[in-house]
Amino acid sequence: VWGDPERCPKDLANGAAVRVTGTVRASPRQDQQAIELHVDTTEVIGSCPGEVYPLATKRHSLEYLREKTHLRPRTATIAAAMRIRSSLTHHVHTYFAATAFFQVHTPILTTNDCEGAGETFGVTAPAYTTPRSRAASVEPPAQCRTTTAAKTDDAAHFFGRPAHLTVSGQLHAEAMATALSRVYTFGPTFRAENSNTPRHLAEFYMLEAEVAFGGLDTAVGIAEACIQHCAEALLADESAVRDLELLWAHAEANGPTADVGAWTKAVDAPFARMTYTDAIGALADSAVEFRYPVSWGIDLKHEHEQWLARALHGGPVVITDYPAAIKPFYMRRNDGDATVACFDLLVPGVGELVGGSAREERLDVLEAAIPAGAHDALDWYVDLRRYGTVPHAGFGMGFERLIQYFTGISNIRDVIPFPRHVGTCRL
Amino acid sequence: VWGDPERCPKDLANGAAVRVTGTVRASPRQDQQAIELHVDTTEVIGSCPGEVYPLATKRHSLEYLREKTHLRPRTATIAAAMRIRSSLTHHVHTYFAATAFFQVHTPILTTNDCEGAGETFGVTAPAYTTPRSRAASVEPPAQCRTTTAAKTDDAAHFFGRPAHLTVSGQLHAEAMATALSRVYTFGPTFRAENSNTPRHLAEFYMLEAEVAFGGLDTAVGIAEACIQHCAEALLADESAVRDLELLWAHAEANGPTADVGAWTKAVDAPFARMTYTDAIGALADSAVEFRYPVSWGIDLKHEHEQWLARALHGGPVVITDYPAAIKPFYMRRNDGDATVACFDLLVPGVGELVGGSAREERLDVLEAAIPAGAHDALDWYVDLRRYGTVPHAGFGMGFERLIQYFTGISNIRDVIPFPRHVGTCRL
DSSP states (O other): OOSSGGGSOTTOOTTOEEEEEEEEEEOSOTTTOSEEEEEEEEEEEEOOOTTTOSOOSSOOOHHHHHTTTTTGGGSHHHHHHHHHHHHHHHHHHHHHHHTTOEEOOOOSEEOOGGGGSSSOOEEEOBSOOOOOSSOOOSSOOOTTOOOOOOBOSSSHHHHSSOOEEOSOSHHHHHHHHHHHSEEEEEEEEEOOOOOOSTTOOSEEEEEEEEEETOOHHHHHHHHHHHHHHHHHHHHTOHHHHHHHHHHHHHHHHHSOOTTTTGGGGGTTSOOEEEEHHHHHHHHHHSSOOOSSOOOTTOOOOHHHHHIIIIIIISSOEEEEOOBGGGSOTTBOBOTTSSBBSEEEEEETTTEEEEEEEEEOOOHHHHHHHSOTTOTTTTHHHHHHHHTTOOOEEEEEEEHHHHHHHHHOOOOGGGSSSSOEETTEEOO | OOSSGGGSOTTOOTTOEEEEEEEEEEOSOTTTOSEEEEEEEEEEEEOOOTTTOSOOSSOOOHHHHHTTTTTGGGSHHHHHHHHHHHHHHHHHHHHHHHTTOEEOOOOSEEOOGGGSSSSOOEEEOBSOOOOOSSOOOSSOOOTTOOOOOOBOSSSHHHHSSOOEEOSOSHHHHHHHHHHHSEEEEEEEEEOOOOOOSTTOOSEEEEEEEEEETOOHHHHHHHHHHHHHHHHHHHHTOHHHHHHHHHHHHHHHHHSOOTTTTGGGGGTTSOOEEEEHHHHHHHHHHSSOOOSSOOOTTOOOOHHHHHIIIIIIISSOEEEEOOBGGGSOTTBOBOTTSSBBSEEEEEETTTEEEEEEEEEOOOHHHHHHHSOTTOTTTTHHHHHHHHTTOOOEEEEEEEHHHHHHHHHOOOOGGGSSSSOEETTEEOO
16 A cells, blocks of 8 residues: 555556565455555565566466466466465475375486386486586586587486386385385376376376385375375465465366365365275266276276266265276285275366375285286395385375365466476476 | 293394384393383294395495495485485475475476586487377386387477476576575486596485575575574484484494584584685685695685685685686676675585575676577576566575585485486486
8 A cells, every 4th residue: 555656666567576665554444355565665676567578467368377487476376376386295294204204215217127118208318428526516507508418319328228217206115115114205207198188297296105014004094194184284374275265266267166175175084985896886887978988897087087086975085906907017916806905096176196005015926917028127126025025005196186186276287387298398 | 122032933034024012111221222122922024035135234335235225225324314314304394384485396307408508318208109098197107018119319309399307496496486485496406427426426406495585695594594404403303313323423434534423513603604715815825735726716626625614614614706707697796896696605524515696687787698599598587587577596405415414424325215326327
């Protein structure tokens, strides 16, 4: 509030950096805002030429803002999303610190041969780098230096074998869990997937936990407790709630609204749970005509997951014991059964938020499950069963999906600061 | 303590996984340990064949353990190092959360042209990936699937232009700081450096902070407060102190001991501070014969940094205002001077622990400083000065070096779970 309009500088434009001093007072319009600032002095530190500034005071579409990646965190919507992302990051760490987990940094670069298959990014290194006599500066190197270094096809000459970007820290986390008992890893993960959709990123964040001396129920319980801790911590934080309300309003103005914010009504309710076999039965018995037909043995599609979470349970549901044939080799085989001790947590809107399992700890069963040709590459992983093997279990959670679940933001590209996906890697 | 030796199972070998029940009692030998467990039952869950188990009960060299990357966290030394790493990670997050910072996840993959120069890793993508109709599973994909995907030379076809692994999140963090004011980023960073030394990693962790409305002193103050918070939090944690004492004893048994643990004696002492010009003067006036001659304009070598921290100050020292010619373009030029408003924090043993600066916020000065040919690639970065520019500053801290400083571990490969460096990328 400028008592004297003359005190409002002429160059106080949208986007300018300003320093304002004054007195904070209760607002006379309490229904609109709690406090207001009565200004004594205003200094424009950095002006902003409104005629060329890409952000107008009007509301821009999220599509437009994605092209202004470096400026969009200045908008109310993206700033709120980034603050919620920061809060959730903190709550995740707080949850695991309070429950006797150690955080481990599993590697981004990996030479696990079998992780080089399929949709992974490879890595190249300059053919000739100059040996240096002292350690690299901690400060980033002077960028844009010219260089005569040639590029080669892969990093085989650098590491001695081809390296890839990790698709999961799980196998490494298992090595750490069989030493430190309870570990989690939380960081970027990569998928070179040719899917240009609102649900895919090439670089995304995964939270992965592994626990020794535990089974399927242990993993489900930790995932549930972690999500509930995050939900409660968000709702206990006034400024986070203001950001959430802004984002919910934005989501409701832009699309289907049924589920946005619905999680707040049942923060500490235990998640519903059913087996894959029962889920297939319920889907088959429903009157819904799915695009993909339902039968025992199929992998559940997004439409099936949505029906189970939204229509059948009206909230999160844990589906357990999928067919072994559609799950990875490391999941623990159920006794006398064609299923494995695994689970997916499905939530309305987002779909699969968490996937996990008991890990096969029986040496002979694991060795029989490892795909042909991969035994050499996984010999270190089998070592974890040769030497003091222990029942253990874990899960992976898509962190962007967690943010989407809480905020109602429909496009995954709007919950990460610098989205990377096929066709796009800005800045 | 097995009261009856018969109760101790015959297959209770080193490396086995066991479940033991009993009663915790005060130990009669309090000088050796505080408590002991009087055993009722012992169950060997996973046995361990001692004749082939790579870890004996005797102490192995750290060199040997590096070749058993997946098993070495089971040793007392590496387990202690990993627990300290976990604690320090937590203390870093706690410090920034308590001081009104937002955590931002700056990208690993970047297309900043000028970051592609020199010692950076490039990225390749499969030439043909199969489009999928549903989102990727959160659970890691079934590894070791065979694939027909061909590899191409770079990821240009995937992202539309070549992508690299980040060498620093700083420029991206600046974009976030000019929106959210106070931000930090903490994650893996990459340098394809051909240096096979105990001081280099190809994948290492950096903590980087950026603050709007601040200058050089702001950045120095935050780095100092963060380190002191971490030091105090470690020393306030009994189990961390036990781990530190084990690691200090190990370090003292293996090498020069002068500085190990010395930081505990001056946890809250302000860091000494001097300008680069004064540091050059002190080095020149010293009677020491350095391998690299000293004169104004040189970049300080490890031997110089060690003399300044160890001999001259006997502890951490902040060196400010280096010559512009040896520093990156984005550092703020000091008025009427050939120096920039930057600092390096040097500590005994480790050397450079932190590097930071005020960032050049003046549009014309920045544009003149940007290297020829890089203006197009950095146009987005210059935008941050075109639209509401603001004085801001930040720093980067080498997280492995912080662990080395506190623990006295001399080889950087022993403070990260899965070390990657030229010639080595195990698992």
